[in-house]
Amino acid sequence: MAEKKRELVSGSRLVDENSLKERLIVIFTKWEVILAVLIVFEFILFSNLSPYFLDYFNLMNSTFTFMEKAIMALPMIFIIMSGDIDISIASIIALCSFSMGFASSHEIGAAGIVIIGLLAGLSAGMVNGFLVTSFKMPAIAVTLATQSIFRGISQAILEDQAYTKYPEKFAYFGQGYLGETLIPFELVLFLVLAAIMGFVLHKTQYGRKLYAIGNSKEAARFSGVKVDRARFINFTLMGLFCGISAVLLTSRIGSTRPNIALGWDMEVITLVVLGGVSITGGKGNLFGVLMAIFLLGYLKFGMGLINLSAKVMIITTGLLLIIAVLLPGFLDTVKARRKLRRQQKESGMVEV
Amino acid sequence: MSETILEVKNLTKYFPGIKALDGVHLTIRTGEVHALIGENGAGKSTLVKIMTGVYFPTAGEVLYEGNLLEFKNALDAQNAGIAAIHQEASMFSELSVTENIFMGHHITKGRTRRIDWKAMQKETQALLDELELDIDCNTLVKNLGVAQRHMVEIAKALSLNAQIVIMDEPTSALSMREVEDLYKIVRRLKDAGKAIIFISHKFDEIFEICDYFTVLRDGKYIGEGKVADTNVDEIVTMMVGRSLDQMYPKTDVAIGKTMLSVKNLAQPGYFSNVSFDLHEGEILGFFGLIGAGRSEVMRTIFGIDKRSAGTVSLDGKEVHIADPNDAMNYGIAFVPEDRQSQGVILQMSIAKNITLPQINKLSKYGIINKKREFEVTKTFGEKMEIRAAGWHVDADTLSGGNQQKVVLAKWLATQPRILILDEPTKGIDVATKAAVHEFISEMASQGLAVILISSELPEVLGMADRVIVMHEGKMTGEFSREEANSDNVIKAATGHIEEGVSL
């Protein structure tokens, strides 16, 4: 092992001069860096397997298929970060989309439709937040119930019908490009939202509080953090972003059926956990999730290009998810063992 | 008559970052009550956990009935006849009393090894009756009070037919009458030839019930002897390891005007009718048994729990504190009892821990000012002499003492006028302990008003200008520094109301 100069100081200087090798180990065992490397590897692999992969137009257009989920992943980071979960989000989309279809069938214009969609999402999120914080019920149980309720409302009214008539202007949100470029509006919107949410999470006091809550609700409360208020805001934000996502999705596919976005809850949660956010809260960052989004998005696109069934994709995602959680835990165990052994060695202990 | 049943030789136990035990000896004989004495963090709990198979020793050996002890888990220890009544609630609250007693060794019958509920209920009821407890064996534990739960734990140890019974502060939540009952049980066990290891903070108990004692300090073996041949001062000196003046550097401070005034504060089920004044420069000690309601009073003042009656006034004006944020704005800081779950956030850095309570103030438009955050951390981190590789290291890499310094720094950084400390020296080493005491003295001399909750009598007597004693949610005594002594304070803590005390 490299020689280490380690000195305990009472101060800000970190006197821990590791060798280059050790520093590289630290960097490359960071989950988001591993994900980034995987993306590079993925690009190399697919561009060799298919001539259509490394094509500007294709790379841009394929984002249409995963931007809506990506947008929902952003507030989901907040929720999981603070130790909660929301499995009702796909149903919120159904509720929003239904509301928009309903509005559209009553001759309301594109702007009105969007506002109604966002409001529907916002209120659904507030309902979740209210139930979770006011009655102290576990988020997974509450959102399990509202999952049925939100989608149930649209199903009860729509039955096996569908709304398919939307104003022409409305199509821009899910199908349009930015000006004359080939950059999808959805992608731009996502990047803007990701920048905002990343800023909130990593640079503001609100984000700091989320980390505190996720690590220890109790200690956060003792430090004056208004825990329930933050959790309520998280669920409300989640609802709002579902509304945004519902606008994009409805606009893109141009129709609303009761089974719209079915199963997306799990896909979005997978993105967040795969991105390195701890399911028990308190750990992770937005960059990792960003990496996971593009890794999985382009994996799907690439596999489609080389005619690999979508089902291989599902299996891969599931495996990645488990490995993503298994690996850090395994690494931690190894580290702890090494630390204990070193400690024993330093104090002249023989291992028993 | 009495023979050695358990022998601990040169036992050492390491945890990552902590040396919990270092060459400890202990000899336990049958038919004796053996007091295991030491301050918080002296290593008593770790020793118990090794004897009961929860932890494995790093080095050294434990001989049980002459054989090397090789427990793979807690069950082995139980089956071998070593039973512990644990300090922390180790019960299944959703299950019945019967099942709590028999979990791990259910009575079964027949070849199918079917659980025999009738037999277990019968045996449980017999045990409960023997202890003269008015509890039905089918009651769910969540419906029992604290004292009843403790008695159920004792019944459990009896049901195991244990040869060695370890009682970790068994009386801490019991009333006088219940303590008497417990003594009866202990004597009965002793007469039956069992060995009892008795862990306690209370000297009256040790002298009342114990035969032998062993003292630990800082994970090290200090000494042992016959209880009959010693006295309180001797034991305290062994526990603390230095003279009381060094340990409790109390400076004389002129007591100023009243800052905090609490009137008739109450919370149903926890405490009632709590009234006291707190003055500038004063250290007000709160003594009592675990569960006496001291922490709950402070939690209520700090706005964590809701009060049902009473008023809190600051500088003569009544204030309404709805949550910890309000309390902070009024200049109150609260260092909670449970450091690991309420004090620090283990997975966050020292800097982030220190600045958390005032992160709003360190932000502009919600954006954290990193430079100011660093300045605050540096100022107060250095003031508390936190020893770490840097401000960015996570709190869980620090020793207990340094973690407590982080908590103190974090609250000091809010520049409070009133500092409430709930068991501030629990589970930290002796050196840090002295530093914490020094810190408390310094705060008081700077004009802060300090409330010090402690279950350690020497600490309260050594540090406080005035001592308030609580018992079962009520104030049962108030003593000036001069009046207070171990006798009257302990009496009040066990429910004797002192004459002449105005309540």
Add this chain to the structure above:
Amino acid sequence: MSIPTSIKTITQRRETSLILLIGVLLFGVTMRAPNFVSVTNIERIVNDTSILIMVSIGQFFVILTGGIDLSVASMIGLSGMSAAMINQYNPGMPAGFVLIIGMLIGMVLGMINGAAVAYGKVPPIITTLGTMSIYRGMTFVISRGQWVTAHEMTESYMNLPHGNFLGISNLIWWGIVVSVIMFYFSKYTKRGREIYAIGGNKVAAKFVGVEEKKIHMTIFTLSGILSGIAGVMWTSRFAAAVNETAAGFELQTVAACVIGGVSIAGGSGAVVGVVLGALFLGIINNALPVINLSPFYQMFIQGAIVLVAMLINTLSEKRREQELLKGRQQ
């Protein structure tokens, strides 16, 4: 301040109230449709609910420890598809044998979940979220996206649930047998009680020698076995093995548990409650068309019931705590 012994434990009260509720429900529906409470209709309801009962009991044990098994539906799909394909390609094999194979496949899938949780220290929700995808994907892979349809199955296979004994269908018998065995397991075996211990207090459980790893293996394996049986029953009953078999079913099993009074945080609940919870859902589903409500209301009503059940659980627990505090004060 002793607690009157005449008042039995909360759990028992919860079950009696559920039975009462089911009675009221049946009565209410009979007012609109007198034929609803007939022997044949009740039998039909129980028949429809048997699979839900079996899988919900498996789910119950996982929830009891504070976990959740999101992969049950995928295990049903994969074991059902495997069994149906074994039957398709080996028509000579006795149907009972195929059932056992299906069960074993479920067992292995459950053991994989258990191993990841117990030895890999992956939280149950993540493990089963992952295997939910993996098992579903594997279903597509082995079937190559094709279905197994009725005319590709043997008569005896399709008869597995439909045959009857003493005038009651095999499927109902399976439901009854599984419920009884699992009731016995949860109440009269050490391992069963240890599951309660882990769910109630992990630290205390360790003190009395309960090994968490073994418990995790047990519950996930059980959940797998029951899902395996359910998978075979599902494909044979509907005489089709599709790739999406039972998709979304995991939520119904959780719902049955919650309605049955199982705390989602772990530690409390009982098999009887879960069975009643599942039956309650079954009755609701069957009652909707009878009272002229479109089946499209089913989802909404189910969600509302789960929410109400949870609110009742939470509020009654709160009241109990307050009463306990009042008792302390006296």
